[in-house]
Amino acid sequence: MSKKSVxxxxxxxxxxxxxxxxxxxxxxxxxxxxxxxxxxxxKRLGVSRTAPYRHFSNKTxxxxxxxxIGFERFRAHLxxxxxxxxxxxxxxxxxxxxxxxxxxxxxxxxxxxxxxEPLLTENRSAELKAASDxxxxxxxxxxxxxxxxDVLKNDDIxxxxxxxxxxxxxxxxxxxxxxLPLEQQQQQDMFLYIKETLLQGIGVTPTKL
Numbered sequence: 389m390s391k392k393s394v395x396x397x398x399x400x401x402x403x404x405x406x407x408x409x410x411x412x413x414x415x416x417x418x419x420x421x422x423x424x425x426x427x428x429x430x431k432r433l434g435v436s437r438t439a440p441y442r443h444f445s446n447k448t449x450x451x452x453x454x455x456x457i458g459f460e461r462f463r464a465h466l467x468x469x470x471x472x473x474x475x476x477x478x479x480x481x482x483x484x485x486x487x488x489x490x491x492x493x494x495x496x497x498x499x500x501x502x503x504x505e506p507l508l509t510e511n512r513s514a515e516l517k518a519a520s521d522x523x524x525x526x527x528x529x530x531x532x533x534x535x536x537x538d539v540l541k542n543d544d545i546x547x548x549x550x551x552x553x554x555x556x557x558x559x560x561x562x563x564x565x566x567x568l569p570l571e572q573q574q575q576q577d578m579f580l581y582i583k584e585t586l587l588q589g590i591g592v593t594p595t596k597l
Contacts, residue, residue: 405443407433412454416497418430421505426450448507453510458498459519465491466526478592481530485556485583493559493575500564503557516595527553531590541591548590555586 408429415424415432424447426440444450470489473480492499501508508516527549534540540548559582562568563575571579 390457398466404433404435404439408440408443408450409454409457412450413497416454416501419505419546421451421501424451425590448511449513451501451505451508452511452513454498455502455505456516456519458495458502459516461498461522462491462502463519463523463526470526470530475480477530477533481534482583482587484530485586486527488556489560489579492564496564499560504561524549524553534592539592543591551590552586555582 411429411432412424415428426447427437427443430437430440440450444453466484466487469483469485469490470480472483502520512520528545531540531548531552535542535545544596559568559578563570
């Protein structure tokens with residue numbers, strides 16, 4: 389079988405789009421976003437140089453698709469955290485906060501791409517914005533539930549959400565970038581401190597923590 393035949397078989401018999409997305413995450417994890425190119429992906433997957441362009445017109449579109457997958461997995465992870473609250477709305481809220489940090493530390497390649505990639509910030513597609521908004525809306529929903537259950541101060545929900553998100557994102561980013569070298573137990577202790585401080589900051593009384 390000729391080299392051209394192998395390339396053709398790989399393209400027609402494999403799900404190239406999914407393989408491109410999976411390989412992109414691997415490259416980001418091994419190196420960085422700058423190392424991702426459609427040409428390097430075609431070489432790694434053994435397909436023609438033009439094959440990736442049948443699915444993605446450029447690198448930005450490819451990264452956007454990967455980030456969308458990241459946000460979908462992120463949202464599902466937050467939902468699993470929510471369900472661990474056993475019906476207690478404040479407990480559900482706290483589990484979601486812990487799930488946020490878990491996702492960032494367990495899936496750093498996705499997290500960095502989703503929140504810290506300038507290329508996507510400057511070229512945010514409607515689909516990517518929708519995926520990002522869906523995750524943020526989860527936070528708005530749980531805060532609304534807390535207010536309705538009278539366990540949280542009746543304040544501007546969006547301001548509360550941005551305050552919480554900024555705090556958790558800052559903590560996760562410092563950990564991922566190596567600026568906050570903490571052992572696992574120290575990370576747990578820091579999260580508990582952040583959680584209690586955040587809850588007090590948005591109007592949950594200490595007796596309800």
